[in-house]
Amino acid sequence: MPRQARKLSRTGVYHVMLRGINRQDIFEDDEDYRQMTGCLRSLTERYDEMITRTVPTIHVNSIACKAFV
Numbered sequence: 077m078p079r080q081a082r083k084l085s086r087t088g089v090y091h092v093m094l095r096g097i098n099r100q101d102i103f104e105d106d107e108d109y110r111q112m113t114g115c116l117r118s119l120t121e122r123y124d125e126m127i128t129r130t131v132p133t134i135h136v137n138s139i140a141c142k143a144f145v
Contacts, residue, residue, distance in 0.1 A: 088142035095135050102136070112136065 096102045103109045116138065120126045123140040 085142075090140045090142075092138040092140065093136070 094102055103112065116126070116128050116136075119138075119140065123142055125141040126138060128136065128138040
């Protein structure tokens with residue numbers, strides 16, 4: 077059963093973390109890594125600021141900020 081959608085943040089700040097189970101690799105090869113960076117790049121169009129740190133193969137950590145309208 078899928079998760080319910082999260083509520084929008086009142087502050088507009090979101091912390092996104094991806095991590096392999098038991099520190100398993102989340103990027104099998106360079107193509108996986110390129111696809112993930114492409115997805116993150118496309119998210120920067122939706123958010124006013126995005127800070128991303130990637131630890132090779134096992135961890136992606138992002139903070140996305142949406143400006144108040």
